Amino acid sequence: MPVVGIVGGGQLARMTAQAAVSLAVEVRVLAAPGEESAAPWVTARGATGTLGEDGFLDGVDVLTFDHELVDPARVEAAELRGVVVRPGSATLRFADKAHQRERLAAAGIPVPPFAVLQSAAGAGALAAAHGGWPVVLKAARGGYDGRGVAVVADEAAAAAFAGSRTVVVEPLLPLERELAVLVARRPGGEAVVYPPVQTLQVDGICHELVAPAPVGADLADAAAALALRVADLCGAVGILAVELFVVDGRLLVNEVAPRPHNSGHHTIEHAATSQFENHLRAVLDWPLGATTPRTPAAAMVNVLGNGDVDPRDRLPAALARGPASVHLYAKGPRAGRKLGHVTALGDDPAEVRGRARRVAAALSGAA
Amino acid sequence: MPVVGIVGGGQLARMTAQAAVSLAVEVRVLAAPGEESAAPWVTARGATGTLGEDGFLDGVDVLTFDHELVDPARVEAAELRGVVVRPGSATLRFADKAHQRERLAAAGIPVPPFAVLQSAAGAGALAAAHGGWPVVLKAARGGYDGRGVAVVADEAAAAAFAGSRTVVVEPLLPLERELAVLVARRPGGEAVVYPPVQTLQVDGICHELVAPAPVGADLADAAAALALRVADLCGAVGILAVELFVVDGRLLVNEVAPRPHNSGHHTIEHAATSQFENHLRAVLDWPLGATTPRTPAAAMVNVLGNGDVDPRDRLPAALARGPASVHLYAKGPRAGRKLGHVTALGDDPAEVRGRARRVAAALSGAA
Numbered sequence: 001m002p003v004v005g006i007v008g009g010g011q012l013a014r015m016t017a018q019a020a021v022s023l024a025v026e027v028r029v030l031a032a033p034g035e036e037s038a039a040p041w042v043t044a045r046g047a048t049g050t051l052g053e054d055g056f057l058d059g060v061d062v063l064t065f066d067h068e069l070v071d072p073a074r075v076e077a078a079e080l081r082g083v084v085v086r087p088g089s090a091t092l093r094f095a096d097k098a099h100q101r102e103r104l105a106a107a108g109i110p111v112p113p114f115a116v117l118q119s120a121a122g123a124g125a126l127a128a129a130h131g132g133w134p135v136v137l138k139a140a141r142g143g144y145d146g147r148g149v150a151v152v153a154d155e156a157a158a159a160a161f162a163g164s165r166t167v168v169v170e171p172l173l174p175l176e177r178e179l180a181v182l183v184a185r186r187p188g189g190e191a192v193v194y195p196p197v198q199t200l201q202v203d204g205i206c207h208e209l210v211a212p213a214p215v216g217a218d219l220a221d222a223a224a225a226l227a228l229r230v231a232d233l234c235g236a237v238g239i240l241a242v243e244l245f246v247v248d249g250r251l252l253v254n255e256v257a258p259r260p261h262n263s264g265h266h267t268i269e270h271a272a273t274s275q276f277e278n279h280l281r282a283v284l285d286w287p288l289g290a291t292t293p294r295t296p297a298a299a300m301v302n303v304l305g306n307g308d309v310d311p312r313d314r315l316p317a318a319l320a321r322g323p324a325s326v327h328l329y330a331k332g333p334r335a336g337r338k339l340g341h342v343t344a345l346g347d348d349p350a351e352v353r354g355r356a357r358r359v360a361a362a363l364s365g366a367a
Numbered sequence: 368m369p370v371v372g373i374v375g376g377g378q379l380a381r382m383t384a385q386a387a388v389s390l391a392v393e394v395r396v397l398a399a400p401g402e403e404s405a406a407p408w409v410t411a412r413g414a415t416g417t418l419g420e421d422g423f424l425d426g427v428d429v430l431t432f433d434h435e436l437v438d439p440a441r442v443e444a445a446e447l448r449g450v451v452v453r454p455g456s457a458t459l460r461f462a463d464k465a466h467q468r469e470r471l472a473a474a475g476i477p478v479p480p481f482a483v484l485q486s487a488a489g490a491g492a493l494a495a496a497h498g499g500w501p502v503v504l505k506a507a508r509g510g511y512d513g514r515g516v517a518v519v520a521d522e523a524a525a526a527a528f529a530g531s532r533t534v535v536v537e538p539l540l541p542l543e544r545e546l547a548v549l550v551a552r553r554p555g556g557e558a559v560v561y562p563p564v565q566t567l568q569v570d571g572i573c574h575e576l577v578a579p580a581p582v583g584a585d586l587a588d589a590a591a592a593l594a595l596r597v598a599d600l601c602g603a604v605g606i607l608a609v610e611l612f613v614v615d616g617r618l619l620v621n622e623v624a625p626r627p628h629n630s631g632h633h634t635i636e637h638a639a640t641s642q643f644e645n646h647l648r649a650v651l652d653w654p655l656g657a658t659t660p661r662t663p664a665a666a667m668v669n670v671l672g673n674g675d676v677d678p679r680d681r682l683p684a685a686l687a688r689g690p691a692s693v694h695l696y697a698k699g700p701r702a703g704r705k706l707g708h709v710t711a712l713g714d715d716p717a718e719v720r721g722r723a724r725r726v727a728a729a730l731s732g733a734a
Binding site for chain 2 (some may be wrong): 001015017020021022023024048176236272273284286287288289290292294295312315316318319322323325326327328329340345
């Protein structure tokens, strides 16, 4: 029975472990002290930067990740010791937004206009060249769910945000919509792609998605092809999520994440193979599963923390407002925190979105 | 976070625990020494007849079952101590096939002609009244997967099979087909029913099923209505599986099982709510989930033990023969043992059955 080690004990590890049950794959989760989500299966506690020195890797066949906030140099050191790490250190380096943008741009992948900011004056130069202030600043490392991102109106604000960090600056683009495409890719390069979805982001946090994305077949096909190119470029193994902007009918790669991703949670019910199962199959170098949707439409709505409301207390009432598939992460409530998600399947995009929203609102206490 | 205790650590406990992850329900499994299937979550070991004396029930909100081979008197004693047991002892008494047949017949539920055998001469009398030898003998208690059932050709064989056990005898009926209907029922009587499936049984072991059952709407509706009547009669809480014979176009209740059941494994992918989630929702007295199918057709094929072939070793090759959803139970191989199952969804019943069979055969080494 193969053993997959996962660095990080968040909801992605939790749902990967849940998927692993069906394949009789053993999962061992290395969670940071105090982390609570994947609790039933956490088999080790420790700084997630220690990749093997503490015995966590003994008997682990493949090491993978719940998040990309790991030091690629330590991952590389583990690889040099012979640990099978998927995705590998070269792919994980793409978690650095500056590295990512530079590599994508160099390969001719369409990305937003950007600069890697060396000084606040650099932000001003980009603003001047692309329609003026405000501009968007993104910390190269450590950000997630809108953290590490700011819209700033002048050089002083840019300097205050950047501090001593490496920061990517880009214009505030007039987005028509945001799409996301998931790719599952094996070590040898075999890959499958999920149909593009449209995401709704608020303050950098994914609130909901609809699948398939309500775009023409040409744009959907172009998005899928672009994601496959990006996955090859990153040398991705496992799931790679590619977040796209649509601006003036054109696709721009906003960001990539080398792991299962919020924009694929609907695949648990909607796809012939979930992103979590395909992540496991890919990192184990097993044949990948079909990504075919089971119904014409799906919607996924996140359950975000709302004060001290605990969705677990509201679950029975929320279930009565379905039908929908509820996933709770067993995390303590905190404002804005992702505590769960709700997926609805059906024939009509508006109807499934309404149903998923209704159940999610009942869970978060917003309704 | 509610805590559900499960007596028995087989694949039904395993898949119930997997479903519980989504609802943030904690599951504690009481497995017999040496039992291996639900391994990652087994939280206690001990004789499964000890219902509370050993501390297993401390903190458990509801106690339920992976199998019905428990002593109803001990369950009743636990209830008298205040333990919430669902299904309760009165329902669990229906696991006794003699009790079950007598109660169903007394309530006017159509069942096969039968007698509770007191002597081998009784088998002869039933044979004489219903077309002669051979007849079918079923041990009232302790049987599963064809064990405890025999087709016997004369009184001597009947006497040898029965020994000192209580045995039900029935004629060997000319079955047109076998159906199964699952009901999920809450303590107050609210219930939902899954669309009837057709099962293929070989030597008393379920080999495969197709959903929906290929019968007319009238028969399907009658089967669903009959299952709901039986669930009421049994006072079922949680899933109740009702196995039906079709003889001369008429429905006869062959057997009931007060727990998640092999004939509902396809619901993990095929139904809006799986039997495992609805079992949890029912025993927690939460609103039940919709049973609507996601695709026009589904087939489920069991992976049965074939010598010492371990399906885990054949998983990568089998996955390449999909698309299909594979569920392995992490049980050691043994001839005839249920080691996993494969579900395929699609539009055409013959196509999905072929696909599920192909993957299951690759896992069991039969292809």
